[in-house]
Amino acid sequence: MAxxxxxxxxxxxxxxxxxxxxxxxxxxxxxQTEVAEYLSRRMPEVGGVFLQGESEVAVGNMLYGAASTxxxxxxxxxxxxxxxxxxxISYIAGAQLPAVFVNIMRGGPGLGGILPxxxxxxxxxxxxxxxxYHLLVLAPSTVQEAVDLTMLAFHLADxxxxxxxxxxxxxxxxxxxxxxxxxxxxxxxxxAKDWALTGAKDRDPQVLDSKYWALTGAEGRDPxxxxxxxxxxxxxxxxxxxxxxxxxxxxxxxxxxEKYKISSDNRLLIVxxxxxxxxxxxxxxxxxxxxxxxxxxxxxSLFPYPAKQLREEAQKKNIENVLVIEMSIAQMFEDAExxxxxxxxxxxxxxxxxxxxxxxxxxxxxxxLIENPSYQPSREA
Amino acid sequence: MKGVAxxxxxxxLFTRPEALVDVVTHYCPGCTHGxxxxxxxxxxxxxxxxxxxxxxxxxxCSVFMYNYVKTDFMEAAHGRAPALATGxxxxxxxxxxxxxxxxxxxxxxxxxxxxHAANRGEKITTIFVNNAIYGMTGGQMAxxxxxxxxxxxxxxxxxxxxxxxxIRVAELLATLKTPAYIERVAVHTPFHIIRAKRALKKAxxxxxxxxxxxxxxxxxxxxxxxxxxxxxxxxxxEENMVPYYPLGxxxxxxxxxxxxAAV
Numbered sequence: 291m292a293x294x295x296x297x298x299x300x301x302x303x304x305x306x307x308x309x310x311x312x313x314x315x316x317x318x319x320x321x322q323t324e325v326a327e328y329l330s331r332r333m334p335e336v337g338g339v340f341l342q343g344e345s346e347v348a349v350g351n352m353l354y355g356a357a358s359t360x361x362x363x364x365x366x367x368x369x370x371x372x373x374x375x376x377x378x379i380s381y382i383a384g385a386q387l388p389a390v391f392v393n394i395m396r397g398g399p400g401l402g403g404i405l406p407x408x409x410x411x412x413x414x415x416x417x418x419x420x421x422x423y424h425l426l427v428l429a430p431s432t433v434q435e436a437v438d439l440t441m442l443a444f445h446l447a448d449x450x451x452x453x454x455x456x457x458x459x460x461x462x463x464x465x466x467x468x469x470x471x472x473x474x475x476x477x478x479x480x481x482a483k484d485w486a487l488t489g490a491k492d493r494d495p496q497v498l499d500s501k502y503w504a505l506t507g508a509e510g511r512d513p514x515x516x517x518x519x520x521x522x523x524x525x526x527x528x529x530x531x532x533x534x535x536x537x538x539x540x541x542x543x544x545x546x547x548e549k550y551k552i553s554s555d556n557r558l559l560i561v562x563x564x565x566x567x568x569x570x571x572x573x574x575x576x577x578x579x580x581x582x583x584x585x586x587x588x589x590x591s592l593f594p595y596p597a598k599q600l601r602e603e604a605q606k607k608n609i610e611n612v613l614v615i616e617m618s619i620a621q622m623f624e625d626a627e628x629x630x631x632x633x634x635x636x637x638x639x640x641x642x643x644x645x646x647x648x649x650x651x652x653x654x655x656x657x658x659l660i661e662n663p664s665y666q667p668s669r670e671a
Numbered sequence: 672m673k674g675v676a677x678x679x680x681x682x683x684l685f686t687r688p689e690a691l692v693d694v695v696t697h698y699c700p701g702c703t704h705g706x707x708x709x710x711x712x713x714x715x716x717x718x719x720x721x722x723x724x725x726x727x728x729x730x731x732c733s734v735f736m737y738n739y740v741k742t743d744f745m746e747a748a749h750g751r752a753p754a755l756a757t758g759x760x761x762x763x764x765x766x767x768x769x770x771x772x773x774x775x776x777x778x779x780x781x782x783x784x785x786x787h788a789a790n791r792g793e794k795i796t797t798i799f800v801n802n803a804i805y806g807m808t809g810g811q812m813a814x815x816x817x818x819x820x821x822x823x824x825x826x827x828x829x830x831x832x833x834x835x836x837x838i839r840v841a842e843l844l845a846t847l848k849t850p851a852y853i854e855r856v857a858v859h860t861p862f863h864i865i866r867a868k869r870a871l872k873k874a875x876x877x878x879x880x881x882x883x884x885x886x887x888x889x890x891x892x893x894x895x896x897x898x899x900x901x902x903x904x905x906x907x908x909e910e911n912m913v914p915y916y917p918l919g920x921x922x923x924x925x926x927x928x929x930x931x932a933a934v
Contacts, residue, residue, distance in 0.1 A: 345783055355758030363758070487744075516745040
């Protein structure tokens with residue numbers, strides 16, 4: 291398919307359809323409402339379900355009910371709305387259902403603002419709801435990558451029977467870029483969905499749809515039950531360890547990251563993701579043309595975090611400092627610090643609340659840190 | 672009939688519905704949840720819909736309904752059953768979806784979800800069990816608690832100056848134009864139980880006919896948390912709840928259509 295110019299939010303919506311999303315539930319909130327507006331027209335065209343709910347609380351729970359059918363379903367929202375969905379996210383994780391959540395982040399806490407930020411990192415990566423669970427979290431840095439990761443998110447949700455979250459800052463949602471969609475989304479085969487609620491009348495319960503758990507009606511078989519309630523503490527412990535095992539598998543198989551201009555000439559290693567990483571790349575290119583060598587390590591999966599791979603880069607002899615740059619205050623910094631385990635000094639620079647550091651802001655800190663390895667970057671240069 | 676040898680001159684008059692699981696429930700003695708569960712199961716059997724029915728269990732005393740009624744089930748968060756049912760039914764209009772919710776669940780934490788599911792005309796059936804108290808958590812004040820009724824969070828009786836009057840859910844939802852059928856019934860006497868069954872069957876039948884939202888409010892007893900014997904409880908329900916929560920049909924699309932035609 292030829293490249294077309296598209297706004298990030300609309301590209302995400304179209305990518306979801308390409309990945310076979312049958313349903314979308316929403317509540318309006320800036321800066322992601324274009325996803326809903328786009329799908330209100332497109333979803334009926336592909337014979338899917340589009341529904342605007344009464345609140346994000348309801349939308350999250352509609353997704354829970356819809357996911358029980360075994361169909362691919364998703365929602366999108368922005369920070370305050372995602373906070374309201376945490377209840378359903380926890381239930382969906384506990385009941386092991388696949389669903390995709392897109393968070394086009396704005397500044398917080400509270401009502402915050404409507405400009406781009408990355409300050410929901412903790413909420414997404416550390417699980418914002420109650421209980422022992424994780425989301426699989428993917429962070430695109432371009433509109434094209436948002437398209438690719440959105441399609442991948444549906445596959446991973448089915449593969450692990452776990453909610454997957456795409457976190458993009460408002461910039462990703464609002465920016466227009468040239469994107470390319472595959473004619474058909476190709477993906478590896480997935481297990482059958484015999485868990486789905488489908489009504490088992492005159493049917494073999496093992497061949498219900500293609501998901502191995504949806505609810506389908508119980509005639510001719512024992513009922514399927516979608517549930518996260520275990521009053522027996524041993525059974526709840528069991529369930530949490532089953533989830534834990536999935537997260538350990540994700541840590542082994544689903545780590546995604548990108549290295550940019552990493553070489554043995556680097557004295558400084560930048561760690562950054564999303565739009566912020568892209569600004570860092572601009573600075574790194576500028577510095578390279580001035581003969582200063584800096585490398586970037588960009589996590590794409592934020593859970594699982596590419597900790598081992600980051601540590602390997604940070605441990606290299608030529609690296610004096612690691613600088614984490616984000617549009618939030620030292621959130622991903624904690625994961626980077628934990629990954630590097632004291633092997634090198636880990637420093638932080640970032641702005642939040644909708645303030646996007648400019649290439650000049652970033653360049654100034656990098657230059658100072660290369661001149662003086664003990665320099666501590668700060669808000670005021 | 673299970674385990675009973677039948678003579679030729681014996682006639683089976685009463686059996687366990689196929690949709691009702693043969694287990695001991697966790698409900699307290701004198702609680703009417705068991706009666707309502709049985710009626711739901713009977714209706715499912717009579718309409719022959721067990722193989723395509725999905726229930727949504729609430730948070731509250733009936734949280735374990737999936738252990739007692741033999742259909743596919745989802746367990747909802749507190750108050751969110753209508754949202755789950757919406758999400759499910761929108762994908763599977765061929766299936767029959769019901770929610771079973773208590774008064775804390777539906778009339779307090781889940782008011783937004785029930786009002787909007789009803790107003791969108793979701794093709795689901797809600798069984799709303801009103802026993803004027805939070806049962807599972809041990810007898811706290813509900814939005815449906817009667818004026819002056821003591822509970823563990825209003826030990827001196829519900830003070831309407833501080834907490835308002837009980838919410839009449841059937842009347843409230845009947846102001847909406849979309850729902851197909853809303854009726855309030857009770858299950859404290861055999862007479863009322865027969866009428867309740869009729870209402871439940873009508874609600875499920877409407878759903879089978881693909882009509883909009885249906886809700887049956889069932890006045891129910893909670894002897895344990897009311898601090899009464901089962902017999903005192905049925906009497907208390909009759910004397911206190913029935914006058915405030917009048918029984919009867921609040922909305923029926925058939926009748927509305929008929930009266931529209933008459934005009």
